[in-house]
Amino acid sequence: MRRSLFIQGPISVAFISAQIRKHQFKTNIGAHQIFLGQVRADQTDHGKISGIEYTAYESMALECIKKIKEDLFEKYPIRCMHVYHSLGMVKTGGCSLFIFVSAAHSEAAYLACQELLARVKKELPIWGKEIVDKVGYQWKLNPANANVL
Amino acid sequence: MNAEAEVLFFGNLTEVTGESSIRLWDVEDTDSVEQIVLNRYPELRKQMYLIALDRQLIHTNRLLKNNHTIAFMPPFSGG
Numbered sequence: 492m493r494r495s496l497f498i499q500g501p502i503s504v505a506f507i508s509a510q511i512r513k514h515q516f517k518t519n520i521g522a523h524q525i526f527l528g529q530v531r532a533d534q535t536d537h538g539k540i541s542g543i544e545y546t547a548y549e550s551m552a553l554e555c556i557k558k559i560k561e562d563l564f565e566k567y568p569i570r571c572m573h574v575y576h577s578l579g580m581v582k583t584g585g586c587s588l589f590i591f592v593s594a595a596h597s598e599a600a601y602l603a604c605q606e607l608l609a610r611v612k613k614e615l616p617i618w619g620k621e622i623v624d625k626v627g628y629q630w631k632l633n634p635a636n637a638n639v640l
Numbered sequence: 641m642n643a644e645a646e647v648l649f650f651g652n653l654t655e656v657t658g659e660s661s662i663r664l665w666d667v668e669d670t671d672s673v674e675q676i677v678l679n680r681y682p683e684l685r686k687q688m689y690l691i692a693l694d695r696q697l698i699h700t701n702r703l704l705k706n707n708h709t710i711a712f713m714p715p716f717s718g719g
Contacts (some may be wrong), residue, residue, distance in 0.1 A: 530682070539642040545718070548692070551692060588719050608719075611718060612718055615718050616650065616692070616716055617718030618652075618714065618717050618719070619718065619719075630652045630714070630717065632715065632717055636715040636716055637715065
């Protein structure tokens with residue numbers, strides 16, 4: 492299992508397809524569930540978003556994702572699980588999150604992927620600064636995390 | 641003997657503090673660290689933040705023993 496979590500800049504299609512190709516040698520797998528997060532060109536009060544600049548508390552994030560993976564491997568009959576998140580600037584249309592869960596059967600892969608996605612957004616110390624065209628920026632807010640206090 | 645702490649700030653909090661880390665000496669617990677930080681950066685009182693002690697989120701006061709890292713973090717917005 493690869494330990495890395497962060498990728499500088501957008502996650503490329505070439506990287507994603509290489510990960511899929513690698514798993515073709517693991518013939519005890521019958522189902523892959525893939526989630527790709529892409530940066531949206533949302534219209535805000537200040538203008539249109541042109542990209543998101545990500546920062547993270549990296550050492551804490553690595554500890555958190557390790558714990559999340561342990562929990563999910565215990566809960567679901569899955570064979571492998573990979574998570575990659577961008578750091579730095581990702582322009583709209585770019586991929587900033589790549590989750591890849593594999594299992595013998597589809598249901599476990601699907602459920603584990605959904606849970607992993609929810610926990611990544613809720614628990615990993617990562618922040619997105621939404622860059623607004625020509626004007627400046629605003630900090631991204633995940634709706635589910637809006638009332639943490 | 642009181643502890644030494646490295647205090648980290650993340651996300652939009654760094655715009656309030658103007659720096660991403662400071663070092664504090666002779667601190668007893670996380671509540672006293674929070675008070676020192678809020679006195680130094682009063683604008684932080686208007687911000688939402690979580691606190692992590694040595695990379696673990698905490699919700700109550702913790703005693704400090706030796707060297708610790710205490711992070712002030714706005715709500716997470718990864719993904």
